[in-house]
Amino acid sequence: xxxxxxxxxxLATALGVSxxxxxxxxxxxxxxxxxxxxxxWVRLERILATGxxxxxxxxxxxxxxxxxxxxxxxxxxxxxxxxxxxxRRIPGDQxxxxxxxxxxxxxxxxxYLSQILxxxxxxxxxxxILAPSSQATHPDWFAELAQRQHLALYRSTLELxxxxxxxxxxxxxxxxxxxxxxxxxxxxxxxxxxxELRAQYDELIGxxxxxxxxxxxxxxxxxxxxxxxxxxxxxxxxxxxYILGIDRHRTMRLRVMTPWEWRQTFEFRSLKxxxxxxxxxxxxWTARYRERAGGRPGEVHxxxxxxxxxxxxxGPPEAKIYLDTRHDDVPGYxxxxxxxxxxxxxxxxxxxxxx
DNA sequence: TGTATGCGAGGTCGCAGCAG
DNA sequence: CTGCTGCGACCTCGCATACA
Numbered sequence: 015x016x017x018x019x020x021x022x023x024x025l026a027t028a029l030g031v032s033x034x035x036x037x038x039x040x041x042x043x044x045x046x047x048x049x050x051x052x053x054x055w056v057r058l059e060r061i062l063a064t065g066x067x068x069x070x071x072x073x074x075x076x077x078x079x080x081x082x083x084x085x086x087x088x089x090x091x092x093x094x095x096x097x098x099x100x101x102r103r104i105p106g107d108q109x110x111x112x113x114x115x116x117x118x119x120x121x122x123x124x125x126y127l128s129q130i131l132x133x134x135x136x137x138x139x140x141x142x143i144l145a146p147s148s149q150a151t152h153p154d155w156f157a158e159l160a161q162r163q164h165l166a167l168y169r170s171t172l173e174l175x176x177x178x179x180x181x182x183x184x185x186x187x188x189x190x191x192x193x194x195x196x197x198x199x200x201x202x203x204x205x206x207x208x209x210e211l212r213a214q215y216d217e218l219i220g221x222x223x224x225x226x227x228x229x230x231x232x233x234x235x236x237x238x239x240x241x242x243x244x245x246x247x248x249x250x251x252x253x254x255x256y257i258l259g260i261d262r263h264r265t266m267r268l269r270v271m272t273p274w275e276w277r278q279t280f281e282f283r284s285l286k287x288x289x290x291x292x293x294x295x296x297x298x299w300t301a302r303y304r305e306r307a308g309g310r311p312g313e314v315h316x317x318x319x320x321x322x323x324x325x326x327x328x329g330p331p332e333a334k335i336y337l338d339t340r341h342d343d344v345p346g347y348x349x350x351x352x353x354x355x356x357x358x359x360x361x362x363x364x365x366x367x368x369x
Numbered sequence: 370t371g372t373a374t375g376c377g378a379g380g381t382c383g384c385a386g387c388a389g
Numbered sequence: 390c391t392g393c394t395g396c397g398a399c400c401t402c403g404c405a406t407a408c409a
Contacts, residue, residue: 020398133397294378321379332396 022061024113024124025054026071027258028096030078031088031116037062037075048096074124077258077267081122084350086269087256093117121255136320136333140230140297143239144246154330155320157184159229160221167214168327171195174210184327195327222320223289227297230287240285244301245273247316247335250346257341266341267350276346281306295320295331303345314339 025048026037032048034040041062044055062071081087097115114122136155138144156164168184171177177195234240245251250273257268271279283302290296298317305312315338322331342349 133399135395138396319378330395 020124021054021057022071023074023259024098025050025058026074027078027122027124028098028114030075030080031082031093031096031114031122032078033082033092037071040075047093048098050098054098073265074258077265080267080350081256081258084267086348086350088116088120121253123255123257124259133332133334136226136331139318139333139335140226141233143230143233143243154184155226155333156218156222156331159225160218163214163218163221167211167218170211170214171326219295222295223297226295226318226320227287227289230297234285234287237282237284240301241282244282244285244314245276245346247299247301248314248337248344248346250276256350257347268341269348269350271346271348279306280304280312280345283311290317305345312343312345314344 028048028050029037029040029045032040032045034043034045041055041059062068082093083090093116095117097118098113113124116122134144137158154164165183172180175195180195234243248270250270252272252274254272254275255270257266257270259266281304283304285299285301287297287299290298296317296319299315301314303312303314304310317336317338319334319336320331321334322328337344341347
């Protein structure tokens with residue numbers, strides 16, 4: 015079951031697409047072209063009644079209505095069927111991240127206040143360059159790249175937290191022992207790595223950042239691989255889809271190109287990566303390209319954080335991939351500018367709040 | 370000088386697949 | 390069937406800085 019915020023943004027977007035005049039009208043009418051369960055309707059009403067996410071709901075509805083009226087969207091055609099991925103998850107590799115499917119053709123990804131592109135096992139990014147891969151489990155990236163520093167930090171941690179009876183290597187911990195470690199961290203209070211361990215953690219960060227960048231660049235020797243990597247980073251897939259949402263400042267209404275269209279529009283130049291370990295292991299990435307029409311060069315930036323998802327040593331680390339370039343400025347993300355026949359096509363101002 | 374805002378880092382949660 | 394783990398998605402705290 016998605017959380018309240020996700021439910022309300024996705025369903026309010028859907029109601030905007032459905033052709034209803036307003037959010038309240040849509041709730042009263044329950045448009046037949048939106049294919050959700052009675053339970054979901056009740057839930058939506060309940061969340062809206064609290065008023066908690068009202069601004070988000072209005073923004074999402076406006077986005078849906080804009081898409082329905084926009085020439086590059088439904089262009090005013092009435093949708094016959096709107097499906098919501100909702101509590102399901104779309105199976106398969108490299109699936110377009112669609113939350114809504116309109117008439118089995120138009121895919122919409124709802125993205126509200128998020129800059130994260132992916133969150134994967136580090137080996138899947140740096141070694142397998144996000145290729146659709148087997149279900150093989152990946153090793154602990156810290157242990158693999160910085161065995162000595164990883165182990166040293168682990169032993170110092172046990173000593174500092176006064177934990178006894180733990181295995182010699184963090185990889186051998188039982189779930190009860192991981193729970194013990196977690197609660198020892200919690201009891202100690204404070205956030206993150208204790209100050210006494212900071213120097214050792216910094217060593218680990220340095221080695222992991224540098225080596226991750228090296229391995230990634232090694233996997234990206236061929237320019238063709240770099241171009242594919244960029245498409246995968248940016249979630250450019252073989253079908254076009256739409257991103258409707260908001261970032262920190264404003265509404266986002268975009269269409270995402272396919273690689274075919276991307277190549278017709280842009281010329282790929284390079285994808286470069288560089289280590290940047292501050293606070294936690296990090297690798298920055300920068301892609302250079304040129305617009306075919308006019309020859310204007312451009313860059314798109316992002317970074318990868320390699321971090322424990324469930325506290326230090328409690329499970330292998332993950333790679334969180336961020337986009338640092340504004341969505342509107344990403345090559346392949348086409349802003350849906352201009353006029354829409356939708357009932358509400360103003361650009362809403364953000365940040366939200368104040369009531 | 371107090372207050373708002375942006376941003377980076379640490380953290381939470383739920384689903385899918387799988388092993389037992 | 391049940392619990393565990395990896396992964397995807399996102400939250401929230403608190404510090405630094407800008408602003409009134």
